[in-house]
Amino acid sequence: MNRMMKASLKSIAGVLLGLTLALIVCHFAGESPWKVLKVLFQSSFGSGYDFGMTLFYAAPLFLTGLAVSIPIRAGLFNVGGEGQLLIGALAAAYAGVVGKNIASPVAAVLFATAFAFVAGGIWGLIPGILKAKRGSHEVITTIMMNFIAAGLSSYVTLYLIKDPESSQAETMLLPEAFHLKPFEKFAGAPMGWLIFVLIALVFVIHYWMWNSVRGYELKAVGENEKAAETYGISKQSAWMFAMFMAGGMAGLVGVVEVLGNAHRFKLGFSADYGFVGIAVALLARGNILGIIPSALLFGILQKGSASLDLETDKVTRDLSYIIQGLIILGVVAEGLFEWRKKAKNA
Amino acid sequence: MNQTETAIEFKGVSKTFGNFYANRKLDFSIRKGSIHGLIGENGAGKSTAMKVLFGVQPADEGEILVNGKAVKIRNPVHAMKLGIGMVHQHFMLADSETVLDNIMLGHEPSTFFGLLKRGKAREELEKICKNYGLKFTKWESRIRDLSVGEQQRVEIIKLLYQKSEVLILDEPTAVLTPQEVKELFENLRKLKQEGKTIVLISHKLKEVLEFTDSVTVMRRGEVVGTKTTSETNEDELAEMMVGRKVSFTYQGPRRILSSQAVQPKSVLKFISERVSVELRPGEILGVAGVQGNGQTEFLKALSNPSVYGEKYFKGKYDYLVNGREIGDATPLQLRNMGVGLVPEDRLSEALLKQQDMTENFLLGQHEDPRYTGLGLFGRMINRNKVKAAVEKNIQAFDIRPPFSTVWTGRMSGGNQQKLVMARLLDPQPSILLVAHPTRGVDVGAIEKIHEAIMMERNLGKSVILFSSELDELIDLCDRMVVFFDGRVHGEFARKEFDPWAIGKVMGGA
Amino acid sequence: MNIFKYRPLVMVSSVFLGMLLTDARAELKVGLVLEKSGKDDKSFNASAYQGLKRAEKELGVMTKTVEAPDNSAYESLQRAFAEKKFDLIVAIGFHQLEAVKKNAERFPDQKFLLVDEDAKKPNVRSVMFEEHEGSYLVGALAAMHAPSGKVGFIGGMDVPLIRRFQMGYEAGVKKVNPKAQLIVNYLGVTGEAWNNPPKAKEQALDQFQRGADVIYVAAGNSGMGVFDAAEAKKKLAIGVDSNQNWIKPGYVLSSMMKRVDDSVFETVKMMKDGKFTPGLVRVGLKSKGVDYALDQHNDKLVTADDRKKLEAIRADIISGKIKVPDYYISMKKK
Structure with missing residues (x-):
């Protein structure tokens, strides 16, 4: 589609703009831009392990990207991905406690996945209900829910299902059946078949958003609330549904982390996936399929920020944060330019 | 006074947005002390021309002469200094402030210490009214307590207070009753006699013919010509506006209703304390009234009783369609009972502007089994079928551009409205609730839309037609109810249609 | 984030890298992986960093310090040091326990120092403070x-x-x-x-x-x-x-x-002298691993x-x- 092509070209232009700016900054900091690029590339694709780690960082972003993109369709801005993923991860860990007698790995994984999805979904649904019934602004309520989720997850971790053997803030280790096996090729990076499932999930959500009546209703409400209402689409139900789905998606991060990586819930495991998810969705411009390259890019940057610190003299961790920031800025600034053009023509 | 002296002259004025000429080489002049009409369809460039004159947007080329002198008008304040004033379509008044404060705003006479001299201002205003023969006394009333006609008079007095010599009025009659229109033009004539120049922007040919001295016609950003009003007529102006011959009244067949023989049962009945309306089979029932007299609420209650029935009629109402009580039906249930809707405001209520025609065609039809069915992930849309239906309708209604992938926000008002009509008629409803079908629609499309409505009526369907254009209602309707102050204030049969009498009821008589 | 601020690390490490490229002298290489809070936390990580700097100056070893951007990065950072054949990898903070365990298994000949947790691996020296x-x-x-x-x-x-x-x-x-x-x-x-x-x-x-x-x-x-x-x-x-x-x-x-600096310094010194011993070391008041600070700033208070x-x-x-x-x-x- 022409319009889609245009949008993705714009996103790519934004990324290139940001990257150029970042490399200029590196140059002035005394590091060869060429080397920075090389390090970034090698740190993400250099070996099976590196690539696996990049995918490991990108995987939660697929989900948190969806958690932002789905409600955007319905006109809502979900800032609560971080809280929703904490609750989802906690639920996945809790599933291991509740279902410790489940022997079949398939059943165990499905059980924990359902737990994570529903728990995250409910965490998202609460702001959805508040918005639908009381008109509370979802940005405020989702931020509040983030705080509550942080508190709740610490409490549960430290007092309810804490690992008594560990002096760290982490829950009990899950039974073997709950562990997802990583690929041998990734040589220790905690990522396996799950990555294909997640990519398929993005495609399914895309197809569903585009072709289902529910998806249509979300779109109609997001685009024109009044028209939707006039033609019999309930915005309340659309909002609640969108937020439940969003929360559920973020909650599935629990599967990536708890079943795939740590096999337990550890306080502070998230590299701000919920918030980076906002940038991912922004870069994808609301296009669901766009989340895949966009999440991969941020995975590369996250992986690269540590490697840049290690491999170069001048680019410290802070500078690699600046690079990330500039790339986001490049994308947003391009949007700003667009907006100004529109304002001028109006 | 020298009758040939010009107040304003446009000389080759152009204004472009990108590649698009909003105004192309405009050449016309406005005589001092005259009422000058500026007419054209929506998007013909009238508003742009006036924005250039008022200093809101700079011209790209050409020059504007004020009193014979070329000036570059920088901004509205500069325009006001040059004696040019404008009454916008939406009044620029602060609702909760008094008339006096509104008029003084920006031109406050004050003492050395910044204290306002209200008394002095009021004296001056009373003098102005006396000089120009305007009747106004409610200086201390708040704007929100005034009628629309009175608010408009405040705007005009404000311009006089600012010593404007040229008064531009943008569609001033859109919100007025016929009586108020008459009063407005009487006042404008008095101003003209005192030497003021008046520019009247309008798309209503009748009032332009009746009240102006000369008229400039615009089409597609260009001036088609300037005529002395007394030497032209409606057909000629219309042809200049549209570029071809058009008829303003419905010329097609009108099936005769068999209502005289037996008292027919009504197909739709809405009974409440303030509003009681019955719709008979095969008729077009008009709903007339000045904006804001309860028509909007009535339509909302009719089209979405589940949400607005309670809200506006407090549960004390009976709503029957084909004899069935449907006091709390949803829009989709109404649709399934054969009730179709064209909402009041096309852009805010009927369209998803950033979606294409297919997506818009689906709105309200998104659960229709012709277009959707159960699939792997719940109820799914059958895109091929929708697309085929849209393409058929593009043909049938001559919607342009004829591509189903065009964003509706990028289509003209007329084509948007044709799409809304196509969507309305697609499920073949038996009762049509149609509001303002020709608002902001170009003359060519008006004809098509009127034809479509009449055709449905002649097929035996029943229509409730809401409109603020009295002429449109008189032309199409079989019966008319008039709203005033939230109630049905009068009812007219077709043979009793008389604009003057109806106008009186609209004004509350 | 004052990245343009002069940082001794930048100079030292560039010297180090430069030498790495031109000079193949077998010198002791120590990699330090810090927690998210980083070397400017004026506290725990800063202390480890100072210890390493002292080792660099007094023992003439080469060092490289990295700060983890998130809690999943510890493993890859330690691993990168191991692959670059650093002699000793110092991991600061209990968050790094899992990562050290995995890497200690993966690189059985690699020496580690873990502070604040016990890795229980034969090639890891674990220091815990009382x-x-x-x-x-x-x-x-x-x-x-x-x-x-x-x-x-x-x-x-x-x-x-x-x-x-x-x-x-x-x-x-x-x-x-x-x-x-x-x-x-x-x-x-x-x-x-x-x-x-x-x-x-x-x-x-x-x-x-x-x-x-x-x-x-x-x-x-x-x-x-x-x-x-x-x-x-x-x-x-x-x-x-x-x-x-x-x-x-x-x-x-x-x-x-918590004399993290001493622990780091001493472990590097052990490496240098070829006397590295793995296993858990608990340092308390007796070994002066923890202590109250007395200096010119609080002389008059205490x-x-x-x-x-x-x-x-x-x-x-x-x-x-x-x-x-x-x-x-x-x-x-x-």
């Missing part, structure tokens, strides 16, 4: 300077490690003044708690308001807020991990030092009499006459 002993000592000191009988404790994130500080401190306070009252606050339950000086300041002001004379803060970077509050209220604070006396001289009574009493308590703890309660043990009993 924080409760040091906290007991500063608790006693706090009680000596609290005429009102009220002392405060502000913890960072509510985790067992900080509870351990609190429990030792409380016992120390009660030893000197059995009737003393302890006011306790924790800054939060997320990682943000380590880096929230404004909130720490609020809590400290509140505790001072309620009558506390001395506040012991174990909250990483958030501690700065407590020092500010002490200065504003002309009261006293006790720092943690590094010697923080210099931050607000006259208002920092002392600091409970009187000779205080010092005498503290030395007596220290001797009692080392001899086992005083049993300092350990939260880890009490937690496991529960």
Whole structure:
């Protein structure tokens, strides 16, 4: 589609703009831009392990990207991905406690996945209900829910299902059946078949958003609330549904982390996936399929920020944060330019 | 006074947005002390021309002469200094402030210490009214307590207070009753006699013919010509506006209703304390009234009783369609009972502007089994079928551009409205609730839309037609109810249609 | 984020890298992986960094320091050092336990130093500090300077490690003044708690308001807020991990030092001398792994009499006459 092509070209232009700016900054900091690029590339694709780690960082972003993109369709801005993923991860860990007698790995994984999805979904649904019934602004309520989720997850971790053997803030280790096996090729990076499932999930959500009546209703409400209402689409139900789905998606991060990586819930495991998810969705411009390259890019940057610190003299961790920031800025600034053009023509 | 002296002259004025000429080489002049009409369809460039004159947007080329002198008008304040004033379509008044404060705003006479001299201002205003023969006394009333006609008079007095010599009025009659229109033009004539120049922007040919001295016609950003009003007529102006011959009244067949023989049962009945309306089979029932007299609420209650029935009629109402009580039906249930809707405001209520025609065609039809069915992930849309239906309708209604992938926000008002009509008629409803079908629609499309409505009526369907254009209602309707102050204030049969009498009821008589 | 600020690290490491490229002399290479809070935390990580810098200067080894951007990065960073054939990898903080375990298995010939946790691997030297002993000592000191009988404790994130500080401190306070009252606050339950000086300041002001004379803060970077509050209220604070006396001289009574720097330095020295020994090393008052800080900044605050009493308590703890309660043990009993 022409319009889609245009949008993705714009996103790519934004990324290139940001990257150029970042490399200029590196140059002035005394590091060869060429080397920075090389390090970034090698740190993400250099070996099976590196690539696996990049995918490991990108995987939660697929989900948190969806958690932002789905409600955007319905006109809502979900800032609560971080809280929703904490609750989802906690639920996945809790599933291991509740279902410790489940022997079949398939059943165990499905059980924990359902737990994570529903728990995250409910965490998202609460702001959805508040918005639908009381008109509370979802940005405020989702931020509040983030705080509550942080508190709740610490409490549960430290007092309810804490690992008594560990002096760290982490829950009990899950039974073997709950562990997802990583690929041998990734040589220790905690990522396996799950990555294909997640990519398929993005495609399914895309197809569903585009072709289902529910998806249509979300779109109609997001685009024109009044028209939707006039033609019999309930915005309340659309909002609640969108937020439940969003929360559920973020909650599935629990599967990536708890079943795939740590096999337990550890306080502070998230590299701000919920918030980076906002940038991912922004870069994808609301296009669901766009989340895949966009999440991969941020995975590369996250992986690269540590490697840049290690491999170069001048680019410290802070500078690699600046690079990330500039790339986001490049994308947003391009949007700003667009907006100004529109304002001028109006 | 020298009758040939010009107040304003446009000389080759152009204004472009990108590649698009909003105004192309405009050449016309406005005589001092005259009422000058500026007419054209929506998007013909009238508003742009006036924005250039008022200093809101700079011209790209050409020059504007004020009193014979070329000036570059920088901004509205500069325009006001040059004696040019404008009454916008939406009044620029602060609702909760008094008339006096509104008029003084920006031109406050004050003492050395910044204290306002209200008394002095009021004296001056009373003098102005006396000089120009305007009747106004409610200086201390708040704007929100005034009628629309009175608010408009405040705007005009404000311009006089600012010593404007040229008064531009943008569609001033859109919100007025016929009586108020008459009063407005009487006042404008008095101003003209005192030497003021008046520019009247309008798309209503009748009032332009009746009240102006000369008229400039615009089409597609260009001036088609300037005529002395007394030497032209409606057909000629219309042809200049549209570029071809058009008829303003419905010329097609009108099936005769068999209502005289037996008292027919009504197909739709809405009974409440303030509003009681019955719709008979095969008729077009008009709903007339000045904006804001309860028509909007009535339509909302009719089209979405589940949400607005309670809200506006407090549960004390009976709503029957084909004899069935449907006091709390949803829009989709109404649709399934054969009730179709064209909402009041096309852009805010009927369209998803950033979606294409297919997506818009689906709105309200998104659960229709012709277009959707159960699939792997719940109820799914059958895109091929929708697309085929849209393409058929593009043909049938001559919607342009004829591509189903065009964003509706990028289509003209007329084509948007044709799409809304196509969507309305697609499920073949038996009762049509149609509001303002020709608002902001170009003359060519008006004809098509009127034809479509009449055709449905002649097929035996029943229509409730809401409109603020009295002429449109008189032309199409079989019966008319008039709203005033939230109630049905009068009812007219077709043979009793008389604009003057109806106008009186609209004004509350 | 003042990245353009002159940093000795940048110079040193560029020299190092330059030499790596041109000179293949077999020199000892040490990689340091710091926690998220990084080398500017004026506390735990800073202390490790200083220890390594001292080793670099005095022992002539080459070093490279990295700061992890998130808790999943420890493994790849350690791994990168191992693949680059560094001789010793120093991992700071309990968060790195899992990563060290995995990498120790993957690279059985690689030597590791893990601080604050026990990896239980044959190629890892694990150092754990008896924080409760040091906290007991500063608790006693706090009680000596609290005429009102009220002392405060502000913890960072509510985790067992900080509870351990609190429990030792409380016992120390009660030893000197059995009737003393302890006011306790924790800054939060997320990682943000380590880096929230404004909130720490609020809590400290509140505790001072309620009558506390001395506040012991174990909250990483958030501690700065407590020092500010002490200065504003002309009261006293006790720092943690590094010697923080210099931050607000006259208002920092002392600091409970975890000599991470010494541990790092000594382990590097062992490597250099070829005497690296794996296994768990618990360092407490006896080995001076924890201690209270005494320097020119708090010389006048801690009187000779205080010092005498503290030395007596220290001797009692080392001899086992005083049993300092350990939260880890009490937690496991529960």
